[in-house]
Amino acid sequence: MIPPRDALDVPEPAAALGANILGFVRLLRRAGLPVGPGEALRAAEAVSLAGVEQRAVVKAALRATLVRRHDQSLLFDAAFDLFWRDPERARAGAALALTEAQRPEEKPRAGGRRLAEAMAGPRPPPPPPGEEKPLQDAAMTVSEREALGRLDFEAMSAEQIAAAKREIRRLALRLDTRPTRRFRRDPLGPRVDLRGTLREAARTGGEIAGIARRRRVRRPPPLVAICDISGSMARYAQVLLHFLHAVVNERDRVQCFVFGTRLSNITRQLRHKDPEIAFEMVGHMVPDWSGGTRIGEALEEFNRRWGRRVLGQGAVVLLITDGLDREGGAGLAEATERLRRSCRRLVWLNPLLRYAGFEPRSQGIRAMLPHVHEFRPVHNLESLRDLVAALAPGGREERRR
Template sequence: MDQNIAHFVRVLRRAGLRIGPAATLDCIEASRTIDIGNRVEFYHALASCCMKNPEDRLVFDQAFQMFWRNPRLMEKMRDLLLPSLTREVDGDGEEDPNLRRVDEAFGSAAEPDPQQDERESIEIDMSMTSSATELLQTTDFQMMSTAEIAEAERAIDAMRLAFPTRPSRRFSPASSHGRLSFRRTLRRMARQAGMPLPAHEKRQQRARPIVVICDISGSMERYSRMLLRFAHALTQRRGTVHSFLFGTRLTNVTRQMKDRDPDAALRAVSASVEDWSGGTRISSALQSFNRNWSRRVLGQGAVVLLITDGLDRDEGGDLGFEIDRLHRSCARLVWLNPLLRFDGFEPRSGGVQTILPHVDAFLPVHSLESIRQLSDLLQRDMAPGWRSQTLASWHHRLHDIQAEQTAGGGIG
């Protein structure tokens, strides 16, 4: 039984659940304290050790049903050569993307039929080209299968990214446009026997530094990992990128992100962060950043990417003061919130209402398409006073909600 439980935990890990070797020991210990013949008790014992987030329940339920439904199945899993299993679904129903990770963990991909004719094979190949790629662009990271996540990571690594720019103090020669350069004009006159030939110059553009402050709490786990992939791709370009992670504490991972291999960089980041998939203390993390790092990394017109869902659990912090200080210290503050993937999202939580008035852009970050939109935004000219066009509508909605809450007796 202990070996079967270890195999089951490995299947859950392959399906995308963030559990380690300690979960195997916990499951074995929990199974010894219950009636092993009671399926309900056995289910809840394993669930209490393996499910870290509410989103894991659907994957766990499906894996539990498929793994433990046939006692003879255990004998065939000694070396993890899992058989192909199929789930009974309605013919007209649409398959839940969450459950595809379980199928892949069990190795349920059907073998190609050698009797298929050549014409049918060509049709299948053609259907998986442009349409599958377009669908992947808009698929939520939380709904992606393991293979789709790997494909999305490769797409992020291949993106052509550009840094936002700012005017420099230096000037470069211009052909005909720009301001008149008296120094270059005098030099040209000296070479042309005193003939006054005007020379023009234009101001150079320099890349702005980018500072990434990413929430790695349990509710942000899948999104933070994909955004770290994006931050790594930015770091490999010519420019300055500083990366910070926070859950219950702030961690500087800039040095780890400089590794050219994205997988090695993320492994180094995981090893250096102690509060991954834990709680969320936004105000304390911003206070630590403002006190210890803001003067070091927010010079030269830096752009800050704040990646969080805004669900602050820090009761003793002053989130309003810290986010206002951060906004005043940087050139632009862009808030990336995966909750914007929901069409009915409204700024009703206290953390969202506190942060929203102090940002220059409020954007979703849940798919490849949203990351491409972020990349396009960073290439725009962020002149003084710049703000996202969609921000005004969020401010109007926030004002209406606060008025409703005030009339109803406070924030619910």
């Protein structure tokens, strides 16, 4: 009898099947999924009950026992297709996946690099301490943390991505609180609460036993980020979007926009917990990545469509662009001035400020510069730390011209 086309090539003994399932669970764990021995036992039991005659049934059984959240489905599907093709050729498949992920003309799947490294297995252990290591001259080298601050996020391995996430978690963005129109009850509040006083008096037969007081509610202002993703900003946009992804998942009332030749709102896509899946969703949504730049049109569209929605209650705006406008700065001064008047604080982050001899020669830069509150560099983790310190409560506002 000829087996069906979608049947898995699994050995008949149950021990071999259990070993393959255990190897698959270890692969998912190395790739970043939170699975352990308990999930492996449940997966083996589910596969034994469902049977191995059909590939789709086995995949559904493993997904039901190993996947906890929806954002883990893409990584699970890629690992299943690669591992169950032929477990004995895992290393060859890992090398093939890593080669495909490094092709410049094709965009790798989400989690492809982490999956390839997980298929390759753990690294060999370090040599025993008894062996003498050759002396190396480290006079002109830098520490690993400093090198990580200059390394592009797209070129990082799984370990470096984890280290970068830890660095980004330390950059907790805490904005200074601002008073709102709402009040809350406070026995030591500066205002008298007349309604609260009468409400308490009604409970005691009209006798006023005490004066209720209230205090104005304070909360951090909204944060709006408008990031340039044109060709001249492509190498910085990857790093800055990782920073914005961490901010969006940490705080509320955060809105993120990107623009090249058109404006796109990517706040909902950045809400995804996994950064690789979030950026893949952004890549499918944004059609003008690494293209031209129309800063004036993008800011004018933002002011017209989104200004009143997201710029209330003293919002802080981060405008991330190098100021190199395709249209020569047409309408850029008016759009920037209107944006400045609509928010409490407009911070322009320009990676070109990393050069010591920077001069505002571009027409777009000269048109925007008089209408911003602050002008800061942004090109590595150190500049992001300076930005976080400036936006924190008690941070010093700077205006660089």
